[in-house]
Amino acid sequence: MARVFVIGLDGVPEEMLRALCEAGVMPRCAAAIEAGRLARISSTYPPLSSVAWSTVLTGAGPGAHGIFGFVECDPYTYRYTFPLAGDLKAPALWEVLGRAGKRAAFLNVPATYPAPAVNGVLVSGFVAPSLGDAVWPRALLPELEARGYAVDADARLGHTDKGALLDDLARVLDHRRWLIRRVWRDGPWDLFMVVFTGTDRALHFLFDAAEDAAHPLHERVRAYFGMVDAAAGEVLDLVEDGDLLVMLSDHGFGPLRREIRTNDVLAALGFLSFGAEAPADLTTMTAESRAFALDPGRVYLHTRDRFPRARARRSDGLLEEVAAGIERYCAAHGVAGTVLRGRDIYAGPCAGAAPDLLVMGKDGDDWKGRVGAVPAAGTGAFTGCHTFDNAFLLVRSPRAIAPSAPADLTAVAYCVRWHYGIDQ
CATH class of the missing domain: 3.40.720.10 (Alkaline Phosphatase, subunit A)
Known part of the structure; x- marks a missing residue:
């Protein structure tokens, strides 16, 4: 055949x-x-x-x-x-x-x-x-x-x-x-x-x-x-x-115009904090943190239903507060990014494990989820x-x-x- x-x-x-x-x-x-x-x-x-x-x-x-x-x-x-x-x-x-x-x-x-x-x-x-x-x-x-x-x-x-x-x-x-x-x-x-x-x-x-x-x-x-x-x-x-x-x-x-460190944006907006002065990963994220990011621009609400150590409770209000904060940051700093709700783009039996928000880069602005080790915004060796x-x-x-x-x-x-x- x-x-x-x-x-x-x-x-x-x-x-x-x-x-x-x-x-x-x-x-x-x-x-x-x-x-x-x-x-x-x-x-x-x-x-x-x-x-x-x-x-x-x-x-x-x-x-x-x-x-x-x-x-x-x-x-x-x-x-x-x-x-x-x-x-x-x-x-x-x-x-x-x-x-x-x-x-x-x-x-x-x-x-x-x-x-x-x-x-x-x-x-x-x-x-x-x-x-x-x-x-x-x-x-x-x-x-x-x-x-x-x-x-x-x-x-x-x-x-x-x-x-x-x-x-x-x-x-x-x-x-x-x-x-x-x-x-x-x-x-x-x-x-x-x-x-x-x-x-x-x-x-x-x-x-x-x-x-x-x-x-x-x-x-x-x-x-x-x-x-x-x-x-x-x-x-x-x-x-x-x-x-x-x-x-x-x-x-x-x-x-590539620049890489945007999503966790730095969340920290600047007051949604994320660390117990260490120079964190290298998420292990020192505080219980009071309400959101964090993983590559590439995947934003998760830090809430008790998914993370037992978290203090925040899940709500549509928190989701929209984080989304609006990222959008304000983009407007204030001339950064390009589209904030999508996970519930709008993911369907199926694994959707509960999906990011709550996804920041999609555009116009050469590439959103990343790393913690530490890279500048808040830059390109490094990448050009694409x-x-x-x-x-x-x-x-x-x-x-x-x-x-x-x-x-x-x-x-x-x-x-x-x-x-x-x-x-x-």
């Missing part, structure tokens, strides 16, 4: 993809666009890889799959915790296809660590602290270890030597191309999915170079995207006429930030897909289920 191929280009904005294709930098992607249908789509709330790829893998929003960010806060200790693949509350494609007797390969998909047992192969994407826990089946691990396989580039280079970062991104891309060839040999596959995540790293540190022809690293960034195109082309070479092809990005990118409304989705199908098919990140799981006649 015809197969399904999914190729992810993490963070690549639709307009950049078109421009690079038209400029001849990405000819393989250009040919795929010519043969399929390309659309500009929105990401998830928030537009973050862990959230977005969880939606891709489950066909469900965060309110159903339960992943709202890369980090959460333990309600008793206030220490940071890190959601894992096993924390998904909606069935992922490896479960859906496994039950249907289909074999699948998932290569470098973010938020799939530690690697679950699948009917096929899964090699986790970032964040994957240990390669030993990032590979299924375990029998494949010695080959990756012998190769010195790298899940991710060394992002620290982006802070010290961006040319060296590009070198490392190219090195990791070579590892990815080797993995694609190696795993393909273990087929046949019903689903073959690979995500190229170096594009996200490149655009965080080098968005200015990608956009500015006068930048000294402009041609090197374009050359890197040409390498990604060639790697994607190796997968495209495997696609036959009857197969279903989906290509997508999980969010877009835009120029995630955006919500300019991801892309490309579908090439030998058959007409139902008109009810979604035009967002849930389309991947929908198309896979539709292709194999699995109930939605």
Whole structure:
């Protein structure tokens, strides 16, 4: 039976993809666009890889799959915790296809660590602290270890030597191309999915170079995207006429003007205080605090129903007071941000764990949830930030897909289920 191929280009904005294709930098992607249908789509709330790829893998929003960010806060200790693949509350494609007797390969998909047992192969994407826990089946691990396989580039280079970062991104891309060839040999596959995540790293540190022809690293960034195109082309070479092809990005990118430290804003408004003079995390947050933030701009009411140590009680009045305070801060300081209510954007059995408010950045103002270590407003080494409304989705199908098919990140799981006649 015809197969399904999914190729992810993490963070690549639709307009950049078109421009690079038209400029001849990405000819393989250009040919795929010519043969399929390309659309500009929105990401998830928030537009973050862990959230977005969880939606891709489950066909469900965060309110159903339960992943709202890369980090959460333990309600008793206030220490940071890190959601894992096993924390998904909606069935992922490896479960859906496994039950249907289909074999699948998932290569470098973010938020799939530690690697679950699948009917096929899964090699986790970032964040994957240990390669030993990032590979299924375990029998494949010695080959990756012998190769010195790298899940991710060394992002620290982006802070010290961006040319060296590009070198490392190219090195990791070579590892990815080797993995694609190696795993393909273990087929046949019903689903073959690979995500190229170096594009996200490149655009965080080098968005200015990608956009500015006068930048000294402009041609090197374009050359890197040409390498990604060639790697994607190796997968495209495997696609036959009857197969279903989906290509997508999980969010877009835009120029970064400054990062806004949300917890500093909440402290300035009187909603947040710490017992330590220079807090490094949330563990010294006082019981009197009424709100705090996690990345990226997720605001939680610090109330007794969710945090036993808190003194405040949940109320619509408190929610609106915090929202209005953030909006006043934006107006007074010329900061761009849209304050969304969690109840308006999240639905499903996990909505009770969602942030109460989400501050969505715009116009280059990127809201962060870190405590300490960074200036209240600045950019650091980053020149690009995630955006919500300019991801892309490309579908090439030998058959007409139902008109009810979604035009967002849930389309991947929908198309896979539709292709194999699995109930939605």
